[in-house]
Amino acid sequence: MLSVAVLISGTGSNLRALLEAAADPDYPARIVVVGADRDAEGLAHAEQFGIPSFTVPYAQFDSREAWGAELDAQLKVWRPDLVVLSGLMRLLPASLVTEWSPRIINTHPAYLPEFPGAHGVRDALAAGVAQTGASVILVDNGVDTGPILAQERIPVLPDDDEHALHERIKPVERRLLIDVVRRVATGELDLGAAAAAGHATSAS
Numbered sequence: 001m002l003s004v005a006v007l008i009s010g011t012g013s014n015l016r017a018l019l020e021a022a023a024d025p026d027y028p029a030r031i032v033v034v035g036a037d038r039d040a041e042g043l044a045h046a047e048q049f050g051i052p053s054f055t056v057p058y059a060q061f062d063s064r065e066a067w068g069a070e071l072d073a074q075l076k077v078w079r080p081d082l083v084v085l086s087g088l089m090r091l092l093p094a095s096l097v098t099e100w101s102p103r104i105i106n107t108h109p110a111y112l113p114e115f116p117g118a119h120g121v122r123d124a125l126a127a128g129v130a131q132t133g134a135s136v137i138l139v140d141n142g143v144d145t146g147p148i149l150a151q152e153r154i155p156v157l158p159d160d161d162e163h164a165l166h167e168r169i170k171p172v173e174r175r176l177l178i179d180v181v182r183r184v185a186t187g188e189l190d191l192g193a194a195a196a197a198g199h200a201t202s203a204s
């Protein structure tokens with residue numbers, strides 16, 4: 001059974017979908033803890049599912065490194081096999097990424113490498129593209145630059161605003177995330193191999 005820690009900043013609707021999936025005895029992963037960088041609304045989902053949670057408030061630390069060191073310490077208490085960033089809207093310090101790589105993945109509401117960063121949906125709309133997407137990637141030290149583990153295209157509709165488009169993207173993200181975690185748990189997806197292949201690609 002794969003043990004998973006999930007980190008969030010916001011409403012945690014994708015976290016909730018993963019909690020629901022993991023509540024199925026046939027699903028091969030369990031969420032052992034949920035962490036947040038602020039008093040995130042989504043922590044309520046963990047409570048409802050009886051999953052422990054912690055908060056490491058970014059604002060209370062002098063530097064990203066100090067915040068990351070405390071986040072690392074909190075994660076280590078739970079010894080998760082995998083860390084999932086599910087709407088954590090904060091760049092992790094390189095030391096933390098190095099510590100957990102390749103066992104750390106991220107969901108993103110765009111078809112990476114298109115529209116990385118904190119405003120993937122808004123940026124796609126502003127660019128006027130006909131389609132955007134959803135991605136699940138390995139975390140590396142860039143901003144949404146890690147090897148892609150799963151992704152899917154989603155059309156942009158004429159009447160879309162940021163909220164409407166994001167709400168159509170999220171169900172796809174959830175499906176991709178639940179499937180990636182399942183494949184990691186069954187050994188179908190080898191994150192070490194994905195990291196090595198990604199580095200080979202970016203070096204070529």
Ligand code: GAR
Nearest residue numbers: 010011012013014087107108109117
């Ligand atoms: C998700 O769409 C996730 O991909 C995005 O935040 C949303 C969180 O939604 N993350 C990023 O944009 C990271 N760059 P949720 O809190 O309802 O799950």
